[in-house]
Structures are given as C-alpha cells and as structure tokens.
Amino acid sequence: MKRIKLLKKQKNKDSNRWLDRHFNDEYVKKSKIDGYRSRSSYKLIQINEKFKFFKHSNLILDLGCAPGGWLQVSQKLSPKNSKILGIDKIGIKSIADVDFFKNDIFDDKIFKKIECFFEGKKIDLILSDMSPNATGNKKVDHLRIISIIEKVLDISDYFLSQNGLLIAKIFQGGAQGDLIKKMEKTLSSIKYFKPKASRSESSETYLVAKKK
Numbered sequence: 001m002k003r004i005k006l007l008k009k010q011k012n013k014d015s016n017r018w019l020d021r022h023f024n025d026e027y028v029k030k031s032k033i034d035g036y037r038s039r040s041s042y043k044l045i046q047i048n049e050k051f052k053f054f055k056h057s058n059l060i061l062d063l064g065c066a067p068g069g070w071l072q073v074s075q076k077l078s079p080k081n082s083k084i085l086g087i088d089k090i091g092i093k094s095i096a097d098v099d100f101f102k103n104d105i106f107d108d109k110i111f112k113k114i115e116c117f118f119e120g121k122k123i124d125l126i127l128s129d130m131s132p133n134a135t136g137n138k139k140v141d142h143l144r145i146i147s148i149i150e151k152v153l154d155i156s157d158y159f160l161s162q163n164g165l166l167i168a169k170i171f172q173g174g175a176q177g178d179l180i181k182k183m184e185k186t187l188s189s190i191k192y193f194k195p196k197a198s199r200s201e202s203s204e205t206y207l208v209a210k211k212k
C-alpha cells in the first residue's frame with residue numbers, strides 16, 4: 001500500500017514537472033501568440049531558415065502531420081497555389097488550402113492515394129515528423145522510428161522529384177549506420193540538423209537529404 005502511494009506521488013511530481021516545463025517553454029508561448037498548433041512548427045521554420053527549401057516547393061507531402069503545425073508552416077511559407085497534403089492516423093481540424101487523409105502510412109493503399117492526389121506528379125518536399133508511441137526505452141524507440149523512416153524512404157524513393165528534399169525526424173541510436181547506407185542509394189547531401197526548438201535533452205534530430 002505504502003509503495004503504491006509513493007509511486008503515485010512520484011507520478012504526480014513527474015507530471016507537474018512536465019506541465020511546468022510545457023507552460024514555461026518559450027516555443028509553447030510563441031505558438032499561442034503566432035496561432036500555430038504545435039511548438040514543433042518552429043522546428044520546421046528553423047530547418048527552412050537553414051536549408052531554404054520552401055520558396056521552390058510547390059508540391060508538399062507531410063507524413064504524420066497531426067495536429068497540423070507543420071502544415072500551417074508549409075501553407076504559409078510555400079509559393080501561392082502550392083498543393084499540400086498531410087497524412088496522419090489521427091484526425092486534424094481542417095486548414096485552408098491544405099488537404100488531409102486520415103491513414104496509417106503502413107496502409108496498403110497509401111501509395112495509390114498519394115499518387116491520385118498529386119495526379120502522378122513528383123513531389124518537391126516530403127516531411128516526416130512522425131514518432132512511434134514512446135515506450136520510455138531509448139533502444140526500442142530508436143528501432144521503432146527506424147522502421148517508420150524506412151517506410152518514409154520507400155515513399156520518397158517513389159514520389160520525390162529529382163533534387164526534391166526529404167526531411168525526417170530520427171531519434172539517435174545504434175541502427176543509424178544501415179539506414180544511412182540505404183538512404184545513400186537514392187539520396188545525396190544527407191545531413192543531420194537539430195533546430196534550436198528541439199529540446200537539447202531529446203535524442204531527436206532531423207535528417208535532411210536531396211533526391212539524386
């Protein structure tokens with residue numbers, strides 16, 4: 001009984017600490033002011049400040065897009081009349097000039113659906129900020145995100161235009177070497193970039209690569 005009470009106390013402490021950090025976070029405050037749905041929006045803004053890709057991205061695919069912060073940024077920073085599609089296994093509130101499919105990226109019909117939406121045209125920019133549900137075990141989380149990125153690579157191998165850009169979140173860990181080897185077959189200029197808005201204590205970083 002005593003042990004259960006202690007565990008509950010610890011859990012409350014942890015969640016209070018999370019709430020404190022969340023509400024005092026500079027990017028959470030900023031996202032409320034700027035009308036973005038996620039603090040992650042600033043990660044994409046900062047990746048774009050470094051790599052400057054939005055100005056020539058007319059066809060954009062955002063995989064794992066909920067709640068829609070990256071879609072809002074894409075809509076704002078891409079040229080007028082760009083075609084933007086977000087996909088997520090959970091729903092989002094609609095965003096003007098942005099389309100959305102509620103699907104798992106591992107669904108069998110995902111290729112067909114993307115192909116129909118972009119009318120067979122190749123895509124300029126593919127984004128993935130997807131993360132698996134965290135288990136708390138860094139090794140397991142790393143391996144699970146690797147399998148997500150492998151699927152993202154299959155999608156980008158098929159749909160990304162020549163010189164099109166892929167940006168994908170990864171949690172650093174041991175299995176990266178093989179993934180990079182796989183990427184090198186179809187992508188060039190592969191770089192890691194950790195935007196300022198990504199918490200320093202998180203092992204998350206972003207892979208940025210160009211289609212050959």
Ligand SMILES: C[S@@+](CC[C@H](N)C(=O)[O-])C[C@H]1O[C@@H](n2cnc3c(N)ncnc32)[C@H](O)[C@@H]1O
Binds near residue numbers: 064069071130132
């Ligand atoms: C960190 S959130 C993305 C936040 C988003 N970039 C934004 O700024 O609003 C990661 C998303 O990936 C989605 N996701 C994870 N695995 C997925 C899968 N297999 N298929 C589709 N969506 C997935 C989750 O549902 C979650 O909404």
